[in-house]
Amino acid sequence: MLIGLVLALAQMGCQAPPPTTRITVASAGRISSLDPAQASTLSATQLISALGDPLYRLKRDGSLEPRLAASAPVLSDGGRTVTIPLRTDVRFHDGTPFNAAAMAFSLRRFLNIGTLSYVVGDRIASVEEADAHTLRLHLSRPSTSLRGLLTSINLTPISPKAYSSHQDRFLHDRFVGTGPYKLTRFSEHQQRLEPFAQYWGEAPRNNGLDLITLSNSTALYGALRSGEVDLLLSASIDEDQRHTLHQQAIAGDLHESVGPAMEIGYITLLSNQDPFQDPNLRRALAVSLNRTEISERVSYGLRRPLRALVPPSLPGGALASWPKHNPNQARELLRAAGYCNGRPLRFPLTFRSNVPADKLLALTWQAQVQRDLPDCLVLELDGVESTTIYRQLGEGAFKAVMLDWRGSYPDPEAYLTPLLSCTSVRGDHCVDGEAAISGSFWSAPGLQTTLLETDTLVGEARRNALDRVEHLSANGAAYIPVWLDSPRAWAQLNLSPPKFDGSGQLMLAELERRFEGTTNN
């Protein structure tokens, strides 16, 4: 009876909506803040990238494309001054002209209240308006990574007029930028974007976007399968469903686009307490892990095995600084430390219980050591909700914990500094700094100096310095990189194939609906 009632009511809505050139995009995760000084989630940065423009955009080939900047940044004063010429034909959505004053306002505001201001660190000493359309940054030290930083979505300029009463506080539910779309309706679960008629660049190829968030992977997957949404953008969709969508794309039933691999998955070992005070035990764990098998079993090969901290797509990035899977070597190291032969090393491996891939990874690694090193190593799995993990990480609460990291801007520094930087080193232990916050408490003689050096060098010299940092880290083995993940988008066939830029943002303005017999809207 109930089913009959449902079916009868369903008849009210069975008619397909008329074709439209608006595009519906679904992703996971509620957007609680649209303020570039606070936004950190993928959904929020993706939305801001459609509503605003950065100074530069990183292209897929690694080169910088000026957006609001008129040309490449000019370095002077031994790299301590950066001069950025700005475009003169840009307006914000509220009509305010974009100029050096507006850019300086946005940067100063970010430096003042930005929750991600650590991404700028102490590099920018002051911001100066050299003239109406020239911005000058005075750096406290030369910084090679500044180039990547200038592409950051968090530094997207905002209208000084619209944010005049929010200079020192966040504005969460509005965004007034210069981008190809303006925001006409915002709720945490649904946003409506209309093309901005006075946009300085190429007009969007669609008549607007409706962005929705769905709260679970099955709903996201189902919405794309049923045709309810045009495009699915999500890194958090379950592995099985990602695989199915990938297979459908191979079969030609969907478009699939893969962005640059920018997210690393790794295991942090607590290096200042037993048992992982012993670097040989950490090295034993590093070679006990069969990344290729894990990649296949957990993600059907969609997450690539990784043996480095810096994604290979970045300059100086590498795939293989850490040693390969070698259970015999793991056994020897464990034996030398007094384990094996009836005395296995038991340790708790903590994973984020709300991240399905983490649990699968933990289970697979546990099964691998049961198979390869049954008398030497026992993993005791412990699922903890991620908020609790992040809160207690810096307190040294976890012997071994699985995490992931995505740099805030496309540069090796955005990966190495948050994991390795240390302001107070005692021997091989980090007492205070990012390495402590990251839960490893690990450092090494000369590491911090080399790390700082990498940001002052360029070209081959920088690559060599980055290589030294990676090898020091691999030898210390306080972090064990596992895999590398890429953002993916799947679109219906009546849409143009989606494209990512070099920073991993989907270029929503280039999406175009293709009606039968036409190529444009």
Next chain:
Amino acid sequence: MGRARDLARYSATRLALAPLMLWLIASLVFLLLRVAPGDPVDAVLGSRAPAAAKAAMRARLGLDQSLLDQYLTYLNGLLHGDLGQALINQEPVRTIIGKTLPASLELSVIALVMAAVVGLSVGFSGIARPEGTLDLGGRLYGLGTYALPPFWVAMLVQLVFAVSLGWLPVGGRFPPSLLPPDGSGFFLLDSALQSNWAAFRGTVRHLILPAGTLALLLSGTFTTALRLNLRRTLRGDYVEAARSRGLSERQVILRHGLPNALLPVLTIAGITVASLIGGALLIEVTFSWPGIALRLQEAINQRDYPVVQGIVVVIAALVVLVSVAVDLLVAALDPRVRY
């Protein structure tokens, strides 16, 4: 006259106890949140934010005060109707509740009506022939729907009707291509009042699966409750007396059996709607329904203390009010109830 006075006294006592109950709940939530691991400042700023920024945020939010001071500030705000602001985006908690509560209420009420209609019909259908096929079917239906795991049913319904057949939306509350109707936040009501039939149809489409699933899961309770109460009632002396006066079985059931059997069902309905307001989490998560339970879950994950406290207190207040109202209604309808 005496009974009316007793009823008034009873009502006053129940309502007077409500603030005490709410104070206890509010205090308990306040304490539990402070004991739970997870720092709200980390949730807002991230664990890598500079220590100075964290300290400033802690001071701004009053988290640097003693627990007692925080508690007194919280109670003072509560007494003045101020539920505070969300830590994550500084949105007033009242606004958050104002946006999410109508969604949950709309879902709950529609589901309850559907559940009552279906559940009571199934429960009533077998009464003419106890232990007959219909009665047996009703019993199985009652037990079966009661025992079904909500998450599994919701996923199944979603996969069949939304993903495979594509008849209805997978989730959400309103078509993304339309503008939601302004007004009370009850989209069905608002769109009907504004004669916005496209919005009305869109709302109905989005309501069918979550409300239908909830209704399916709840209807068994109504079926079982009515069936048992009706059978017990029909064995009562006054029913025998009615039969002996020559009334037909149909008259006996409709005039004497059913009204008395429905009184306990009324209590169940009241408790159910009250608990549904905050308790339909699995349904809201599965169908991405932007209701108060989903918002509560998100706030708990983010350690957003004011939002959690505000939502729990409001849900508790609603549960208390609805249960008092149901008690009073039953007391008013049933002359046998004593105070």
